[in-house]
Amino acid sequence: MASSAASSSSSGSSSPRFTNPPNYVFPHNRLSRVMRNPEKTPIVLVACGSFSPVTYLHLRMFEMAVDYARQNTDFEVVGGYMSPVSDQYKKPGLLSARHRVNMCTLGVNEHSFGWLMVDPWEAFQDYQRTAIVLDHFEYEINTVLGGVQTPSGEHRHVHVMLLAGSDLISTMSEPGVWSEPDLDHILGKYGTFIVERAGSDMDQATEALARWRHNIFFVPQLIQNDVSSTKVRLFLRRGLSIRYLLPASVVSYIEDHGLYKDDGPNQNQASSVSNNSNISSGGGSSPPDNEKEKEREASAGPDKEGAKQSSGTTPAPTQ
């Protein structure tokens, strides 16, 4: 989708810094606006990724982080967001943003009492670096909404934090994927919760990030589960059941729309959401090499190669 230059936010305030997709409204219906414990520091967790499709492990990441925060930190989690990446993030198997956002929405709405939300801001526009995505949350929550309050009505600034699996954090020490200023912005200004992921060494993942260690919180996976979107896509192509790996409503959505049955030339193009511009720094206007993806997926394990490939095609960070 070609993003509009609309600059108005959900509340009508003007935002000179961000470009919003058409008709965009920042979701905050499940954000706790009043803290339970005024002694704590309010935080919002933001998970960025493809979510193609969303799995129970994406949802579990938030639960693991909230348990960890409650037991080991002075943070109070007041909300959680999934921010599906734009269609312009070139990654094999990346379905259109419309479907990915719809599936995430079904996933978070599985429980009406939930605290998770899906923010489509990033999905329906040009590729946005993660540092900018976090700035967008900071702006919407603290500038537009005015943060949160303590039970006695005192204002509190909400700290936005990135929630990620250890495979994503590993890419932060790979040359050329993240710029130094962006890392400083993400890990220095905001901070992160890193959820252990099978096959990804947390120590190695963060060795190079030691200077921000005060802002990095490691969440162990007490029940190891390496469900990944890659494996779900592989199962679908092989005609295997994906039930109980993802929310039932998402399974039905995939069936109803016949998604991931094959790995056609570029699943994004099947979307009603058009994708006119190509901002890949690698000049990568060519569709993903799906044969290679198949081979890669056939060997079990997290989709690290895919993550590298996709990350490498993100626009060169500019500050």
Ligand SMILES: Nc1ncnc2c1ncn2[C@@H]1O[C@H](COP(=O)(O)OP(=O)(O)OP(=O)(O)O)[C@@H](O)[C@H]1O
């Ligand atoms: N099983 C898991 N354990 C821990 N973190 C996970 C798991 N699955 C996904 N994540 C994390 O969720 C975020 C978004 O993930 P993403 O959409 O890339 O899912 P994925 O399953 O890794 O996808 P793919 O297999 O297509 O690469 C990332 O930070 C990723 O590390």
Ligand SMILES: NC(=O)c1ccc[n+]([C@@H]2O[C@H](COP(=O)(O)O)[C@@H](O)[C@H]2O)c1
């Ligand atoms: N420089 C950057 O901001 C940068 C680099 C690599 C990945 N990312 C983000 O990390 C996420 C990676 O998602 P996948 O694991 O699905 O590839 C995406 O949201 C992507 O935008 C950001």
